[in-house]
Amino acid sequence: MTAAETIQLTVNHPTGHYPVYVGHGLLPRLRQLASSRGPLAVLTDSNVGPLYADQLAASVVLTMPAGERHKTLATVAHFYDQLLAAGLDRGATIVALGGGVVGDVAGFVAATYLRGVNFVQCPTSLLAMVDASVGGKTGVDLPQGKNLVGAFKQPQAVIADLDTLTTLPAPELAAGMAEVIKHGLIANPDLFEQLDGGRRTNDGGSDTFTGSVQALRPAAAVIATAIQVKRDVVEADPFEQGRRAVLNLGHTFGHAIEQVTGYETGHGQAVAMGLVAAANLSARLGYAPPALQGRIERVLQRWHLPTRIPSGCQPAALLQAMGRDKKKLDGRLRFILLRDVGDVFVTSDVAETAVLATLQALREKI
Ligand SMILES: NC(=O)c1ccc[n+]([C@@H]2O[C@H](COP(=O)([O-])OP(=O)(O)OC[C@H]3O[C@@H](n4cnc5c(N)ncnc54)[C@H](O)[C@@H]3O)[C@@H](O)[C@H]2O)c1
Numbered sequence: 001m002t003a004a005e006t007i008q009l010t011v012n013h014p015t016g017h018y019p020v021y022v023g024h025g026l027l028p029r030l031r032q033l034a035s036s037r038g039p040l041a042v043l044t045d046s047n048v049g050p051l052y053a054d055q056l057a058a059s060v061v062l063t064m065p066a067g068e069r070h071k072t073l074a075t076v077a078h079f080y081d082q083l084l085a086a087g088l089d090r091g092a093t094i095v096a097l098g099g100g101v102v103g104d105v106a107g108f109v110a111a112t113y114l115r116g117v118n119f120v121q122c123p124t125s126l127l128a129m130v131d132a133s134v135g136g137k138t139g140v141d142l143p144q145g146k147n148l149v150g151a152f153k154q155p156q157a158v159i160a161d162l163d164t165l166t167t168l169p170a171p172e173l174a175a176g177m178a179e180v181i182k183h184g185l186i187a188n189p190d191l192f193e194q195l196d197g198g199r200r201t202n203d204g205g206s207d208t209f210t211g212s213v214q215a216l217r218p219a220a221a222v223i224a225t226a227i228q229v230k231r232d233v234v235e236a237d238p239f240e241q242g243r244r245a246v247l248n249l250g251h252t253f254g255h256a257i258e259q260v261t262g263y264e265t266g267h268g269q270a271v272a273m274g275l276v277a278a279a280n281l282s283a284r285l286g287y288a289p290p291a292l293q294g295r296i297e298r299v300l301q302r303w304h305l306p307t308r309i310p311s312g313c314q315p316a317a318l319l320q321a322m323g324r325d326k327k328k329l330d331g332r333l334r335f336i337l338l339r340d341v342g343d344v345f346v347t348s349d350v351a352e353t354a355v356l357a358t359l360q361a362l363r364e365k366i
């Protein structure tokens with residue numbers, strides 16, 4: 001594959017389908033790729049807008065402050081005001097240009113403004129490319145918790161321009177890799193193997209593991225394969241009634257670690273620890289071979305991700321935080337466990353003592 005090639009996937013959903021493009025130099029081609037006519041309203045954030053908005057021939061560029069704490073109804077209301085002031089009617093297309101925060105907010109605006117207008121996703125973070133931009137879930141946080149208000153809104157197209165990753169801060173790139181590794185673990189052993197060795201970049205980057213995480217930028221094919229895993233899962237369960245839960249591998253633990261560290265631990269970094277914990281718990285309960293944990297740790301380390309839970313996180317506090325997670329089913333904690341790479345299942349039948357033992361075993365030793 002040369003750097004110039006664009007990979008195209010198709011996502012089917014209950015009312016149609018849309019293309020996902022992965023490649024270089026795609027933003028200026030948005031109109032053609034998304035077959036969009038009419039005015040474009042680009043919704044972006046204060047980091048991404050100044051870097052890339054001028055590549056889209058937008059009628060209007062509307063900018064929110066960057067960061068999860070602005071993923072709120074107030075930001076949504078502010079966008080409604082600005083769209084109305086710009087005179088945008090139902091013929092307009094809303095374009096999300098940014099990471100998962102912008103994608104979720106802009107998608108919710110597109111789902112609700114004038115009862116819904118066309119929507120295009122241009123994810124610019126690795127996490128948004130491989131996870132948030134595909135599947136149609138949009139929404140915002142409330143003071144009571146994350147993602148508590150939202151809507152399903154399918155885009156016309158997802159355009160992942162890999163050139164944008166050159167400016168993505170290294171910790172954000174690593175965070176996205178945690179989800180890529182997760183997708184390999186959920187359903188694609190070949191992807192997981194590829195992340196464990198072999199060539200990583202498609203543009204002359206380093207083959208070694210000694211460089212910075214930026215030098216380890218994943219190849220277009222790796223990103224496309226990770227998107228395919230998400231695509232296959234959401235196609236099988238478009239409204240999150242069953243199978244989609246497997247996408248939460250590592251997340252029951254991860255969310256608890258985020259909470260207990262007061263969000264000092266980034267989401268991707270917490271998910272990385274959560275993947276190790278899921279493997280540890282799976283082996284402890286006899287589902288997975290004990291060696292699986294070590295394999296996962298090796299891949300995470302190669303992509304500059306942590307594998308141990310910060311020593312300040314008390315197991316009991318983490319367990320309590322898990323109890324508050326909204327992904328509980330019928331009041332029981334729900335875990336995604338592994339039998340092997342590419343073989344995961346959902347269960348609520350896990351003894352708290354086993355969970356506590358895993359949390360204790362993975363705590364960083366001081
Ligand atoms: N809808 C879904 O299915 C789904 C799935 C997973 C996650 N999410 C949501 O996604 C959000 C997390 O997404 P995220 O990790 O992309 O966070 P983010 O959108 O906050 O982006 C991370 C940071 O990187 C910056 N950034 C993004 N792209 C950049 C680029 N190309 N160059 C320079 N800076 C750039 C952003 O401004 C931000 O500061 C969460 O709100 C989460 O709930 C949604």
Ligand SMILES: [Zn+2]
Nearest residue numbers: 179251267271
């Ligand atoms: Zn995640």
